[in-house]
Amino acid sequence: MHGDRGPAASRVAASRLAPSPTGAQHLGNARTYLVAYWSARAANAQLILRIEDIDSPRVKPGASEQAVADLRWLGIEWDQGPDVGGPHAPYVQTRRTRFYDEALQRLIEQDSVYPCTCTRRDIETAASAPHVGDEGPIYPGTCALWRRGHSLPEFGSYCWRFRSRSTPLSFEDTLAGQQTCTPQTDLGDFPITRKTGEAAYQLAVVVDDAAMGVTEVVRGNDLIASTFRQLELYDALGFAPPTFAHVPLVVGTDGRRLAKRHGDTRLSQYREAGMCPIEIVHWAASTAGLISEPLGPTDDIANLQRQIIREFRWEAVSRETVMIDPSSMKF
Ligand code: GLU
Numbered sequence: 001m002h003g004d005r006g007p008a009a010s011r012v013a014a015s016r017l018a019p020s021p022t023g024a025q026h027l028g029n030a031r032t033y034l035v036a037y038w039s040a041r042a043a044n045a046q047l048i049l050r051i052e053d054i055d056s057p058r059v060k061p062g063a064s065e066q067a068v069a070d071l072r073w074l075g076i077e078w079d080q081g082p083d084v085g086g087p088h089a090p091y092v093q094t095r096r097t098r099f100y101d102e103a104l105q106r107l108i109e110q111d112s113v114y115p116c117t118c119t120r121r122d123i124e125t126a127a128s129a130p131h132v133g134d135e136g137p138i139y140p141g142t143c144a145l146w147r148r149g150h151s152l153p154e155f156g157s158y159c160w161r162f163r164s165r166s167t168p169l170s171f172e173d174t175l176a177g178q179q180t181c182t183p184q185t186d187l188g189d190f191p192i193t194r195k196t197g198e199a200a201y202q203l204a205v206v207v208d209d210a211a212m213g214v215t216e217v218v219r220g221n222d223l224i225a226s227t228f229r230q231l232e233l234y235d236a237l238g239f240a241p242p243t244f245a246h247v248p249l250v251v252g253t254d255g256r257r258l259a260k261r262h263g264d265t266r267l268s269q270y271r272e273a274g275m276c277p278i279e280i281v282h283w284a285a286s287t288a289g290l291i292s293e294p295l296g297p298t299d300d301i302a303n304l305q306r307q308i309i310r311e312f313r314w315e316a317v318s319r320e321t322v323m324i325d326p327s328s329m330k331f
Pocket of ligand 1: 218
């Protein structure tokens with residue numbers, strides 16, 4: 001395994017790729033996964049693949065296998081994951097529910113959460129990470145008067161909601177710089193389970209990242225608000241938080257996050273059309289500011305990956321949003 005190299009192995013850090021099989025992986029995801037991969041390899045850290053499939057109604061059949069194939073196609077290799085095993089197995093969230101239940105019990109005992117019977121959209125959608133446009137209105141605290149020991153509403157009629165703090169919280173993002181907000185007023189109390197009692201995204205991701213020893217989280221910058229919530233959970237559960245690097249999103253020419261309306265940017269579509277993944281890797285590295293040379297006709301993907309990893313430095317990574325017109329991209 002990559003982490004087991006010499007004396008540094010005992011303090012080897014870990015990073016992760018956490019695809020949700022709720023849809024296809026596209027160009028925007030690819031770029032973020034590649035940056036996570038390069039950073040992990042450059043730091044000689046473990047890279048973990050974790051399948052975030054707890055949003056069962058939205059999980060698409062075959063999407064996990066597709067995500068694994070897409071990542072491998074890009075030349076990304078991981079040290080731990082559902083297909084290769086590892087010390088923190090299982091690497092599929094639907095098989096880790098006992099860990100989420102344990103953490104929930106601790107939060108209940110600490111009175112850090114309360115049962116919320118409000119039928120709001122944020123409870124229904126809580127199983128998935130809230131990407132841009134998914135953040136609902138701030139919860140007004142209707143159910144927050146409940147205290148530990150009070151009787152519970154009927155099972156199935158409530159989610160558990162986390163009492164967020166009313167004092168400012170800051171973190172230093174590797175790419176986005178200093179981030180500060182006051183969780184209670186800026187974001188509101190947030191659900192950590194669904195009404196079925198199953199863990200929601202915020203709880204599952206923190207429990208897993210902590211259990212798997214993840215020390216660096218690299219993901220799209222539309223999840224910065226969630227990082228504040230996750231930092232609160234790290235604190236409440238007594239886990240040491242990782243560092244966070246939120247990578248700017250890829251947007252279409254209208255400035256909006258790359259989506260279906262911009263054309264088909266699914267990696268599987270490029271793969272099936274016989275495109276060469278080296279073009280995507282080269283595009284990702286040059287838009288990230290990590291290489292400047294054009295692609296040579298004899299370059300191969302393994303060499304290109306090695307070159308990028310050798311030269312990878314967070315200080316060099318671009319902080320700019322990347323705008324593309326998929327229809328004019330010549331992969
Ligand atoms: N599974 C999440 C998603 O694909 C990733 C969230 C995270 O990186 O924390 O939206």
